[in-house]
Amino acid sequence: MHVLSFGRRIFLTVNYTVLVLLACSCLLPFINVLATSLSSSPAVNAGEVSLWPVDFSLASYRYIVSNPAFVGSFGITLERVALGTAVNMLLTIMLAYPLSKDNRSFRLRTVYVWVFVFTILFHGGLIPWYMTIKMTHLLDTIWALILPGAVPVFNVILLLNFFRSLPKELEESSFIDGAGHWTTMWKIYVPISMPAIATILLFTMVGHWNSWFDGLILMNSPKHYPLSSYLQTVIIQMDYSQLKQEDIDLLAVISNRTTKAAQIIVGALPILIVYPFLQRYFVKGIVLGSVKE
Amino acid sequence: MISFKWRRELPLHAMILPGLVLVLIFSYMPMFGIVIAFQKFTPFHGWFGSPWVGLKYFEEMFNRPDTMQVVWNTIYIATMKIAAGFIVPILVALLLNEVNRAWIKRGIQTFIYLPHFMSWVILGGVLVDILSPSEGIVNALLKAAGLKPIFFLGNLDWFPRVLVISDVWKEFGFNTIVYLAAIAGINPTLYEAAIMDGANRWKQTLHVTLPGMLPIMVLMATLSLGNVLNAGFEQVLVLYSPSVYQTGDILDTMIYRMGLQSFQYSLATAIGLFKSVVSFILISVSYWLAYRFANYRIF
């Protein structure tokens, strides 16, 4: 290890300070929600809770555990993320590999790329989209949340860019060894692109975990909502102008900010844990260290 | 020869086929719905029964007194978000790259990625609190520095800036990930060579790290151009109020409010089409420019 120069030490001090401040600014709202979830409802409604629970209470977490709607949606989300991620990753890799070839070795690639890019720019709109899914008899099934978005074009483009930056010699030596495209893709490209694959895996999982709109429209019963759709119905801002007199007893439930906060926390935790786990694939150097040049 | 080439390419076509079929069904089939932008669509009459009205809905939209204002707000807010949202994640990725201790690096990475998972409904309430002129922490700092407090969310000049800053803050951690992956993908022998040449960290960053990130940077910049008319619907809906309509109302919130009045399929499709066409032009032009002048295909 070299002795650090004065300038470098100054830089590192500033760097750490900036990054730690940024990290704190990102952490505080989360702590606020956590503190809210652990406080009593009157204290929260009085605006007394900032970063530490007031009148500590676990009531909202007890409510979650005993709430079948929450538990049920949680299961559906897990199913969706598992299935959806598998389908998305498979298709992403299978599309990114051929589209990363240059135009000489794959003459139609530019046409294909634009066919896919076009779909992120132009949409038919909600109703035709809904009718297509209805026509394919997917409504109210888990596949309605998976197949219509099975081709994540953005991720494909991202991965094809990563694939393109790999040395061409890799492919050539693989072909010389007698491997075909399929083998080259699975045995050579995928293993050495782990940072990129991990990134895309993360995007895909997060995407499935967070998307709520399709669940609301495509499911025929709240019992089939994934968690994020369920949360959306919980945290949505209430319109009091058409409150029925019969519903005032629900006001306390609807406006309960502590249970909302607890559901947000529990609903986000699993996906938050995924990232640190994937971070080990971001370590510099593992990529091409294995490549003999 | 031709047949050999085709045979060589056959597996590549085969790989694309499943994705292509799915896209044709779930993306291209619904696209026929775009025609209703030119029709006076009513349910149950469908494409065939609804009368053609040509550009009526485009005219109607631009005949509103506030449309130009709203389009301008949208472009202004979106452009600032695109610019800042492009630069900040790259800077943070470079700064993180200089952190040697793995656990600090991972910790910071994990924390800055948290806000992405908070919905604007929740963050909106937090923002109202911390930006409050009477009690908010930001204004307390301003007052301590001898400055006048600012009503950030109620001030016509400040409102768009608050939108931009808070949006960049919310997303930068998540958007940093892709650049970190790009940095991780850089061939380590390049650094070794640079060190041999006596390059210090700054020079290494300039000559190895940045060029290594360039393709992803170009890609991200190009794709983000598609957002030039998307200024962030949920965020604006949560934060705006009538006192800042003048600088804070955007296309998406306008369409949303129209939808609350009545379900206007045709008008909304027309606006959606307008946005798509603008994005398409911007992305195509940048793709073409990169190809024409740098002989580089962005995707």
Place this chain on the structure above:
Amino acid sequence: MGIKRSNTLIACMLAASMLLAACSSSKAGGGEAKPESGGKPAEPAKTEQNGALAKYNPPITLHIARSSSQNWKYPKGDDLNNNIWTRAYEEKLGIKLALDWTAEDGSTYDQKMNVSIASGNLPDLFTVNATQLKQLADAGQLADLTEVYNKYASPLTKQNMNSDGGLGLKSATFGGKLLAIPSINANIYSPSLLWIRTDWLKKLNLPEPKTMQDVYAISEAFTNKDPDGDGKKDTIGLGLSKTLLNAGVGELNGFANAFHAYPTLWIKGSDGKITYGSIQPQMKAALAKLQDMYKSGQIDTEFGVKDTAKLGEDIASNKLGMLFGANWLPYLPLIDAVKKNPGMDWKAYAIPSVDNEPAKAGVAFPTYAYVVVRKGYEHPEAAVSMLNLYQDTRFKTPVQAVNPFETVEENGNRIETVKYAVVQSALGNDVVVKALKLLREALQKDDKSVLKDALKETDKFDPVRAFQKNGDMAYWSQGRQFNAYEVLLDNYTGDKLLTTEFGGRTQTMGEKWEALDKLEKETFTKIIMGTSSVDEFDNFVATWKKLGGDTIIKEVNDWLASQN
């Protein structure tokens, strides 16, 4: 795009959800005919064994879409598809329900219904809002219920359905045909009342408000005389929320009513024609006064960003002692503040008037949900039978103290079962006013038996009594809400309750209303905050009329003329 795309796509889609594209209905002209069990084209034999409740034999299957909520509780073993109401439909009426879809009550249900309508995919019986009703009526997709209603509706049903003065039924009638069963509500519940912190009134020795001068004095004192006694000038006189109009909590409506202004309502002008309340000169006077109050610090400079929750925080942290709001304010947000601050107390007052003429309360249209039957369905009368059953089980006097169709007790928890009913219609004003009067009488006489003729609010007797007799703070909300009921009874019956004349959507409204509404909210907010002068109001009126307002006023008048 890209990483951000997930975000923006959702944004677009949500915006889209309210509208966006649609394509053809392959079955133009109606939803597909659903196979009926025992489906004979002719009406099945009906047996009159239950009075007005006829039973299908063999039973029929009815496909429905309905709203529900994750917050609903069910008795053990029951759920949305199998509960006391669905069983009653089947056993008493011979109607088997098949739930095509359900969604969370509110905007989620509306969205899903919009998609359902636009894609031409209708269940047999479903609930819609006024906009959707008009759309379906225009498209000719609804069954005409005129005949079946006249023929099958029980006397009790007819009596209750007209207890709102016929407003609801009229709004469901298009070209002389009854196309929907309106869900009647009593608008006696709707007025915006003046809520004041009474412990502050006593502390500052202020009289209860009789005139608007009193209100101004209270507002001034609450702002400047340190009602919370912390030695700091940190209080405000009048609470307003960012929504301003029809917000329920901290709304402008009550204040405007004191000036005889009726914002957002369709009212009868001096020439007998219907006109729009927000553009009348009285509204200008109300805004001018609010601007004065804002300038002198009596209105929160930050009101433009405060929603109900933030207002609640201000109340709980002793910053706010007066606001206009609905009768249910004790439940939200006041009760939490009262729990947090011993000694805090609130009461509702009638809206005083700026002059000698007493103020009227302007209220929105009391019907906003309609049950409809798709055109071509063989048994449109099923809707009426279900309504009869609802009225019969709930509103037959004497109302049962314990009615399993309303609520059941299980493990000490109260479970509301009445929500499961598919065809509902609450009670109109006449019946509710009577019930409230009986409730008051029963409490005065301390005699529960008085309530035997009341159709509603009978469950309030015990809690209110506990609050009044023993000061039981557990029932503070019910007790204070009862005070609000008394204010409503004493002030807002008969012609003192001014209901909007029009609750539908005209053609031009669909196209222009959003722009007009935006202009209105923006102008009002800016005038109050002093960023626009009061005279800007005149420009607003002129622009409003020019941008389509005049056309809409004409359409509304034509519409109403065609109904008479």
